[in-house]
Amino acid sequence: MKIPLFFDGYDLKAYDLPFGQNLSQLRERARYLYRSAKGVQPRTGFYTAFANLVRSIESTGHEVHVNNFRLARNDPARPIGMSGFMPPFARFGLTNPVIYGPGRVPDPNDLDELRQTLNLKIVTYPSEWPIELNAPDRRDLFATMFVGIDTDAWPDISSEPKTCDVLLYNKVRWHQAERERDLLRPIRSMLKRRGLGWKELRYGAHNLETFRKTVTGARSMIFVAEHETQGLAYQEAMSSNLPVFAWDDGELVDPSQRKLAGAHLRVSSVPYFDQRCGLTFTRDNIEERFEDFWKRRADFRPRDYVLEHLSLERGAQRFLDLYATML
Numbered sequence: 001m002k003i004p005l006f007f008d009g010y011d012l013k014a015y016d017l018p019f020g021q022n023l024s025q026l027r028e029r030a031r032y033l034y035r036s037a038k039g040v041q042p043r044t045g046f047y048t049a050f051a052n053l054v055r056s057i058e059s060t061g062h063e064v065h066v067n068n069f070r071l072a073r074n075d076p077a078r079p080i081g082m083s084g085f086m087p088p089f090a091r092f093g094l095t096n097p098v099i100y101g102p103g104r105v106p107d108p109n110d111l112d113e114l115r116q117t118l119n120l121k122i123v124t125y126p127s128e129w130p131i132e133l134n135a136p137d138r139r140d141l142f143a144t145m146f147v148g149i150d151t152d153a154w155p156d157i158s159s160e161p162k163t164c165d166v167l168l169y170n171k172v173r174w175h176q177a178e179r180e181r182d183l184l185r186p187i188r189s190m191l192k193r194r195g196l197g198w199k200e201l202r203y204g205a206h207n208l209e210t211f212r213k214t215v216t217g218a219r220s221m222i223f224v225a226e227h228e229t230q231g232l233a234y235q236e237a238m239s240s241n242l243p244v245f246a247w248d249d250g251e252l253v254d255p256s257q258r259k260l261a262g263a264h265l266r267v268s269s270v271p272y273f274d275q276r277c278g279l280t281f282t283r284d285n286i287e288e289r290f291e292d293f294w295k296r297r298a299d300f301r302p303r304d305y306v307l308e309h310l311s312l313e314r315g316a317q318r319f320l321d322l323y324a325t326m327l
Contacts, residue, residue, distance in 0.1 A: 002063045003323070004072045004096075005054060009084030009103070011047035016069045016092050024067055041204050045232055049102040049126075049147040050083045056148040056316035072096050079121070079326040081319075090117040097121045097326045099319075102147055102230075107260065108134055121326050126230035127271035133260040143322055146230055146272065148315025149306055154215075154239035156303050163217035165196040167242070169233055171203035171225035174253045179224075183247065183283055187222060190287060194294075198222075203233070215240050220278075220297055222246075226253040227267040234270060235310055238277055238302035245293045246270045248280035272310060277302040 008014040012028045015021075035042040043051075054064050065071050072080050072094055079097040082089050085104050101124030106114060114120070124145035125131050131142045168187065172179045191198050199214050203225075206214075215221075215237050223234040223246040234244050252258055252267045270280060278300050281289035308314075 002065060002071065002078075003057060003081065004065045004068050004078065005050075005057075005081040005083065006067050006072075006089065007047065007050050007082075007084045008088045009046050010044050012050075012067070012084070014067045014069075014088065014092070020069070021067050036207050036209075039207055039210075042207055046084055046103055048232055049230070052147045052150060052312065053081075053083070053102065053315065053319060055150065056312035057319060059312055060316045060320065062320075069094075079323055081323070082118075086111075086114060086118070090114055093117075095119055099322055099326065100124060101145055102126060105130070107256065108138060122322055124322070127268075129227075129265065129267050129271065130229050130257075132262065132265050133257055145318050145322060146310060146315060147232070148312035149232070149235050149239050149310045151239050151303070151307060151311055154236045156241040157216045158241040160216050162219050163197075164199045164214075165219050166191060166198040167214050167218035167221045167237070168198050168200040169203070169221055169223050169225075169237075170200055171223070171233070173203075174226060174255075183224065183286075186283075186286055187224070190290060211236075215242060218242060220245065220293075223269065225269045226251070228269050228271060230272070231270060235272065235306060239306045239310075241301070241303040243293070243297050243300035243302055244270065244273075244278035245290060246273070246278065246280045247282070249282050272305075274305055276300060276305045 006014050011031060013024050015023050032042045054066065057064050072078065076095045079099060080094065082098050082100045083103045086100060086106055096119060098118055098120050099122040100120060105123055105125060120141065122143050123141050124143050126146050128144055131139055134142060170184065199218065201211060201214060221234065221237045221242045221244045223244050234246065238244055246269055248269045250266045250268065252261050252265055279289055279293045
């Protein structure tokens with residue numbers, strides 16, 4: 001089956017013009033090389049998720065066409081996937097049934113307006129909690145659809161030589177001065193007192209090669225992020241069989257999302273996680289939870305969880321199940 005997928009975002013642009021696909025790919029390659037040369041993260045999480053989705057669908061034998069406007073317009077009844085940022089797609093006038101995601105889902109009021117120009121049938125979020133940002137009477141439009149992790153690209157590295165005990169992955173995005181004081185400094189001090197070596201990576205300030213090298217050389221990961229809808233970095237580490245110690249306060253911090261959320265919404269920084277993966281902690285119990293985590297680190301089996309729940313095959317099957325409802 002031919003499946004048209006469209007992406008428009010920082011990495012890949014959708015150009016509805018002659019040779020638009022070639023221009024889009026050239027731009028993506030130039031951006032990747034430029035950011036790699038600067039030593040910063042070359043691709044956004046949205047595009048990494050989209051690329052994984054493409055690979056996962058192709059691995060099932062289907063033919064994926066990226067940003068192929070001719071294919072979509074020649075068969076307006078054929079469902080299409082859209083990813084990245086939704087608003088730019090409204091200008092193209094496509095009438096095909098749409099499954100949207102992975103990408104930035106617009107706020108509810110903006111989404112209502114976009115539904116006047118896009119034939120949206122399913123809008124996906126990577127996990128359950130973001131769906132609750134929408135009013136209950138609107139939630140029939142939404143479904144969960146995680147993006148599969150390439151477990152071959154992220155193999156078990158637990159037997160590789162280690163250069164540090166902990167990869168401290170710093171993805172704090174809001175109130176950075178406060179979190180530096182009450183979260184990151186206490187973590188670093190704790191590691192120092194215990195005589196543990198660590199390497200800290202700041203989200204957005206490293207490239208894939210650096211991340212992969214650090215994952216390979218680490219015995220564990222401390223993952224520090226306010227909340228994640230999926231969280232590819234910690235899941236790639238888990239695929240590599242690194243046990244994860246994750247900050248998970250459950251508080252929604254994103255100001256734009258707080259305006260939409262109910263008072264009792266519980267969010268997560270590790271929405272895909274169980275007892276095989278590691279442990280979670282809050283700012284109030286860092287020391288005691290890490291004591292338990294470090295004692296049990298050899299017993300965790302995070303890769304088993306990823307293989308069972310988050311593989312490319314699982315991701316493809318979820319997409320195809322949703323896609324089939326639109327045929």
